[in-house]
Amino acid sequence: MEDLSLMTPSKKAIITTFTEYRDTLDAHYDQRERIIKCSRDITALSKKIVFALLRITQDSPEKVFKDAEAKHAQVLELFQKLSKELQGSDACRYNRQATPGIQEYIEAISLWHFLQHDRLITMDQVLDRLSVDGQPLVTVTDEDYLLGVSDLPGEVNRYCINAIGKGDHDAVKRCLEFLRLLKEGISMVMSTCHISELGKKQPVLNSSLEKIEKTYYSMAIRESELHSIGVMNVDNSEQANIIS
Amino acid sequence: MDLQVFIDLQDKFDQESELFESVKAATKELDRTCRLASAKLSKAHSLPKDRLKEVTDAIKPQFATIQQNIGELAKLITPVTFYKYKEMWTHKLQNACALAVFAIYLEEARLATPADVGEHLGCKVNMTNEPITEFVLTLDEYLLGVISLFGELARLAVNSVIVNDVQRPQEISTFASELYSGFQLLNLKNDVLRRRFDSIKYDIKRIEEVQYDLRVRGLIS
Numbered sequence: 001m002e003d004l005s006l007m008t009p010s011k012k013a014i015i016t017t018f019t020e021y022r023d024t025l026d027a028h029y030d031q032r033e034r035i036i037k038c039s040r041d042i043t044a045l046s047k048k049i050v051f052a053l054l055r056i057t058q059d060s061p062e063k064v065f066k067d068a069e070a071k072h073a074q075v076l077e078l079f080q081k082l083s084k085e086l087q088g089s090d091a092c093r094y095n096r097q098a099t100p101g102i103q104e105y106i107e108a109i110s111l112w113h114f115l116q117h118d119r120l121i122t123m124d125q126v127l128d129r130l131s132v133d134g135q136p137l138v139t140v141t142d143e144d145y146l147l148g149v150s151d152l153p154g155e156v157n158r159y160c161i162n163a164i165g166k167g168d169h170d171a172v173k174r175c176l177e178f179l180r181l182l183k184e185g186i187s188m189v190m191s192t193c194h195i196s197e198l199g200k201k202q203p204v205l206n207s208s209l210e211k212i213e214k215t216y217y218s219m220a221i222r223e224s225e226l227h228s229i230g231v232m233n234v235d236n237s238e239q240a241n242i243i244s
Numbered sequence: 245m246d247l248q249v250f251i252d253l254q255d256k257f258d259q260e261s262e263l264f265e266s267v268k269a270a271t272k273e274l275d276r277t278c279r280l281a282s283a284k285l286s287k288a289h290s291l292p293k294d295r296l297k298e299v300t301d302a303i304k305p306q307f308a309t310i311q312q313n314i315g316e317l318a319k320l321i322t323p324v325t326f327y328k329y330k331e332m333w334t335h336k337l338q339n340a341c342a343l344a345v346f347a348i349y350l351e352e353a354r355l356a357t358p359a360d361v362g363e364h365l366g367c368k369v370n371m372t373n374e375p376i377t378e379f380v381l382t383l384d385e386y387l388l389g390v391i392s393l394f395g396e397l398a399r400l401a402v403n404s405v406i407v408n409d410v411q412r413p414q415e416i417s418t419f420a421s422e423l424y425s426g427f428q429l430l431n432l433k434n435d436v437l438r439r440r441f442d443s444i445k446y447d448i449k450r451i452e453e454v455q456y457d458l459r460v461r462g463l464i465s
Binding site: 008010011013014015017018019020021022024025026027028029031087088089090092093095119120122123142145146181184185186188189191192193194 | 246247249250251253254256257258260261264323324325326327328354355357371372373375376383384387419422423425426427429430431432433
């Protein structure tokens, strides 16, 4: 680099201001990088929560929720880190980088909420889960929420298939009702909003719903068949084998 | 029931939809004005240096309209919606910025500062990472606007020769290479700024070719 004092005034002015711009850009890129990394970590941990929750068909619910709670505490630590990067208008500025993690987290806790309460988690309940001392750690936009819960069908589907395998036939009915509600809700919202990613999630929702409806159908048909030949007290797990 | 969640969301999106449409309409207006201004400003390419004032004077009313357009747009935007909708206007604002940068170069043969651009466009500028409190022109938009100047400079170098001004390519070359050395200081990531930066060298090359042609024929020393 040449000596500043040897430059023409106009060049010197350019070098000085562009050095400032460089520092500003560097700070911005670094912050963006940290947010992407944090968001990725949150995604990974949220996926672990989902897997822990899906073990509910094998383990006792108490143990499963305890495991999930332990992981949730770790996620909250990550959110505390993320929160420092997303103060004020930075929350909107870096939403695009932060949103994958936030969505995955919402997916995990909404699966959790579904397993516990058979209901769709609300935005307030999401914020409540994300709060420390009554203050949510990060801003969750309506888009984050909507995209998070619209990822649920795949997981609900997995849970449903596992549950039938274990002879929990009631689960199919609950899952089916829940997914139908999700489908209705999401289609309704899609008519007005400008979220392009939402459209990409619809095929998954539809195929999940179709799978569960098919499963329910074969269960129903099998049951009436068994009724008609007078076999009433078939072992549940055996019946599950027939279906799958 | 659970469906209420979606009904509430739908209401919110409905309201936002109105804002979305207004922002779209406002950016469309800005785009229209910029196209018109761009057409007027490009007359500079066909005039000798001493008649540039005709162009820069003629463009002033266009900047007044641009200011109005940006003012309308800015009125719609709050700090919360700024980044959410930025994509919708950022290209048009970059164009407007490029126009201001070119106009100022034509008038004073120097690089427009962010403050100059802000004054021409009638909006606040934020060249830092500080939180924004209102509608602003951001650093990346300013830099992208400035990069557009290289294309104009390359054209101007060629067109100077057409109007028999063999000295101006030399001035343009000095200015362009000083400005380029500024851009070379930046640590760019793989984004739009990087891609546009990569195109600068082709404009520089065009300017150098003009100089070569003039020198090889002994038209300049």
